Amino acid sequence: MHELRVDQEKLYAFLVESGLVTQTDLEKAVAKAKKGKQGLGKLLVSDGILSEDDLRRIEAHILGIPFVSLKEYKIPFEVLSLIPEPTARKHNIVAFKDAPMGLEVAMLDTEDLAAIDFVKKKTGRKILPRLTDEESIRQALQLYQKSLQAEFGDIIQDESVSLKAIVESEDGEGVDEADLKKLAEDIPVVKIVDTLLNHAIIQRASDIHIEPQEDQVIIRYRIDGILHDAMVLPKHVSSGITARIKVLASLKLDEKRLPQDGRFKIETADQKVSFRVSILPTYYGEKTVMRLLRDAVKGFSLESLGYHGIALERVHNATRQRTGLILTTGPTGSGKTTSLYTILDILNTPEVNISTVEDPIEYQMARINQTQVRAGIGFSFAEGLRSLVRQDPDVIMVGEIRDGETASIAVNAALTGHLVLSTLHTNSAAGAIPRLIDMGVEPFLIVSTAKVIIAQRLVRRLCKNSETYTLTEEEVANLAKHADLDRVLTALKEEKVVDAKATWTTIPFNKVKPSSDCEDGYKGRMGIYEVLEVTETIRQMVMKSLTPEEIGEAARKEGMLTMMEDGLFKAAQGSTTIEEVLRVVSE
Numbered sequence: 001m002h003e004l005r006v007d008q009e010k011l012y013a014f015l016v017e018s019g020l021v022t023q024t025d026l027e028k029a030v031a032k033a034k035k036g037k038q039g040l041g042k043l044l045v046s047d048g049i050l051s052e053d054d055l056r057r058i059e060a061h062i063l064g065i066p067f068v069s070l071k072e073y074k075i076p077f078e079v080l081s082l083i084p085e086p087t088a089r090k091h092n093i094v095a096f097k098d099a100p101m102g103l104e105v106a107m108l109d110t111e112d113l114a115a116i117d118f119v120k121k122k123t124g125r126k127i128l129p130r131l132t133d134e135e136s137i138r139q140a141l142q143l144y145q146k147s148l149q150a151e152f153g154d155i156i157q158d159e160s161v162s163l164k165a166i167v168e169s170e171d172g173e174g175v176d177e178a179d180l181k182k183l184a185e186d187i188p189v190v191k192i193v194d195t196l197l198n199h200a201i202i203q204r205a206s207d208i209h210i211e212p213q214e215d216q217v218i219i220r221y222r223i224d225g226i227l228h229d230a231m232v233l234p235k236h237v238s239s240g241i242t243a244r245i246k247v248l249a250s251l252k253l254d255e256k257r258l259p260q261d262g263r264f265k266i267e268t269a270d271q272k273v274s275f276r277v278s279i280l281p282t283y284y285g286e287k288t289v290m291r292l293l294r295d296a297v298k299g300f301s302l303e304s305l306g307y308h309g310i311a312l313e314r315v316h317n318a319t320r321q322r323t324g325l326i327l328t329t330g331p332t333g334s335g336k337t338t339s340l341y342t343i344l345d346i347l348n349t350p351e352v353n354i355s356t357v358e359d360p361i362e363y364q365m366a367r368i369n370q371t372q373v374r375a376g377i378g379f380s381f382a383e384g385l386r387s388l389v390r391q392d393p394d395v396i397m398v399g400e401i402r403d404g405e406t407a408s409i410a411v412n413a414a415l416t417g418h419l420v421l422s423t424l425h426t427n428s429a430a431g432a433i434p435r436l437i438d439m440g441v442e443p444f445l446i447v448s449t450a451k452v453i454i455a456q457r458l459v460r461r462l463c464k465n466s467e468t469y470t471l472t473e474e475e476v477a478n479l480a481k482h483a484d485l486d487r488v489l490t491a492l493k494e495e496k497v498v499d500a501k502a503t504w505t506t507i508p509f510n511k512v513k514p515s516s517d518c519e520d521g522y523k524g525r526m527g528i529y530e531v532l533e534v535t536e537t538i539r540q541m542v543m544k545s546l547t548p549e550e551i552g553e554a555a556r557k558e559g560m561l562t563m564m565e566d567g568l569f570k571a572a573q574g575s576t577t578i579e580e581v582l583r584v585v586s587e
Contacts (some may be wrong), residue, residue, distance in 0.1 A: 007304055007397055008033075008040050010062050020058070025049050052134065054107070060131040068106050070136035075143060079103075082123050085144045091115035094132075094140040097124075098560070102126030108137060108467040173211035180253040184243035192237060193244040197266060199230070201273055204524075206292055206333075210245075212238045224460045224525050225333065242279065242286050249277040257281055263360065276360055293362050300342045305335070306570065309495050310559045311531035318451040318533075319346055322394075325414040325449040327401075329426040330456045335527050336423040337362050339454060340397055340532040343421060344368060347395050355391055357384035358399035381406040389413050404440040411441050414449035429532035429560075430552035433542055447539040453532045457584045459576045460522035465515055468508040468573075476504045479578070483551070483565045484556070488572070491561060497573050507572050512579075526568040526575060530560055
């Protein structure tokens, strides 16, 4: 928290007079502040004697700055939108009242002169700063999303009426490519598609589904792994929307019988987003699915993705190796690529040459040489990887090992002085070994190269306002059917998530509590993992052709938590719910 420049003697006098802090607490804080050369107000907050908002109110009173609470205040969208949302979020500044004397703005730090000056230049108005609390700012920032969603809905309904007239004038069926191109460039179509894309970005969607039905078009967004109906549009907008997306993705407008894939990019005020487009003919027309890919991976760490304890240590140890194979496994959409990009970010130093071959390039990373597979011209993973090895790389990432040829080249690269990262589609970490053997890789080559094999899924994160409860003996017995609870409890105690005396019936778990901010009670996702280190024991088992189940059991004895167990660990942390873990991890 930024502390306002309040005279410390005035602050002390006010606190004595107001009785908000006891004389004893105040004297202790003054002595501590002098000793540590720290501001009195900041110290009272860090010691939990005052809240940040209480301190702001006191400082506002001493400085003579008006204090406003926006919790019950209805801010008109035309006033709110005078300050762009990225600026509002970055500087915690919100326009809430357009008064004759000037524009009243609520701030957490009224001494942020750069923000005030920016808003003054942007609006051309005199700015009247007002101090507010964090809850007011949080609620006001939510209004941007709600107001924009409502505005988008209105635009789509309004423009679809205009579009109907255009489509009917084009006589709908049998239009040629020139007519389709004209339709794709008509203002109503452009507005509808732009609105859909922006709406999806605001909603934090990972995918957009545009599904033509007999008499309507259903738009669905996948948010935090779950599909939600976003809106229903009249049937007549379908051909225009599809044509517009085809133009953006440089696809053939008049091809309606075969699937097509493409890609395009748009820039919003604060980010670049790539859209991977897949168009598939269906009974009622062409279905379009777009995957949203935020371009830059910044601020990710293995810890923020959900790695912890011995699993985190094992992945970090693997990244310190100069040679070998690091594999991530799991179904589509389980976060494998994000794990690999985060590891690449750790490895990405000036003395290391990193090259990738991907399909598609999901995130663009500085100082990394990324190559796109092009199956249509015969440029496959195997061909790309074969060329990469001749490019003097230290680290190679192969987007996916799909066939024996790619597997063979990847393993040979790991044997000849390269650290190789890749993904496989298997259900468990131990299952990756027979999968590679099925592809024709010799077991002795696997044990010579593989360092760690990570299996993962994504679970939704709980919102902060959830309720807690404890498990009954019966519920504990049911959970014990899915996981080794003793091992999970030991891990929780070792990592000091729970105290040494905790039991499964005393640990507080969380229930979902939907709110206006979190409609499902969840927001965002995190990984649950099992990290199998290829130890000497595991190597011997692979060479003896033992089953994945036997290899997995040996890995558990050596400290590996299964995905289910890691999920229960995170539920005990309060990060997710037991129900969410059971939903995601199928036994």
